[in-house]
Amino acid sequence: MTSPSARASTARPFYDVHADVYDLLVTDPVEPWVDAVDDALRAARHDRADDRADVLDAGCGTGRHAAALLARGHRVTLVDASPRLLALARRRCPNAPATVGDVCALGLHESADAVACRGVLNDLLTDEERSAALSSFAAALRPGGVLVLDVRKAAAARARADGVHRTTEVDLPDGGRLRFTSRPTWQDGRIVVDERHVVTDAEGRVTTEHRHTFTMRPWTGDEVTAHLTAAGLTDVTVRPGVGRRTADRLLVTARTP
The missing domain is CATH 2.20.130.10 (CAC2371-like domains)
Incomplete structure (x- = not known):
């Protein structure tokens, strides 16, 4: 792994030795997040007849959200820093491309219409890692692509x-x-x-x-906007989070020019 946060995440029992019970402990509903990704895609692709999109699920976990995106007709690529979580996602989404990867340096060969990243960015502790991750996401997007993030709200x-x-x-x-x-x-x-x-x-x-x-490390709305703008993304919106049992989340969307 490239970043310290990715290496630290793989050592966390929640993501490793107890990965098999992750879905029993994290029971937030899937549909609100998938709706948010769909809504962002529709807003960006209003002039296209084909509603299916190539979506990169960055930090896919056990693949619950990826499976729901696949069920809606999207093509999904799975990426996670935890080999054990990714193995569960592969089992749930057997036809989806999958790779163990670091959000700070994706290095993927194929670009996507959307990058969806739920929760993972809270694990990035330094400004350098945060800038690297958002720049990596921007590089993975096609022109006019959309980025959808869920992050913890600092206050x-x-x-x-x-x-x-x-x-x-x-x-x-x-x-x-x-x-x-x-x-x-x-x-x-x-x-x-x-x-x-x-x-x-x-x-x-x-x-x-x-x-x-x-x-x-949680985020402020101003901070995430500044990082996204520095990464070359536009049309940044920051709203209350969706599909979470607690009200300490932000839903962030942005686009590539």
């Missing part, structure tokens, strides 16, 4: 980083149970999350336990 994210433990428990296919606990705090403009995964078997005995500290 609302700070309010949620309250030091409170939040716990989710899910049943596992083998009869065991996973207890996932996260505790977010705010430190110097970043969210520092202490995470703990505890897996118990059907008899309640602990079989595995992983602790991890993970850092994210």
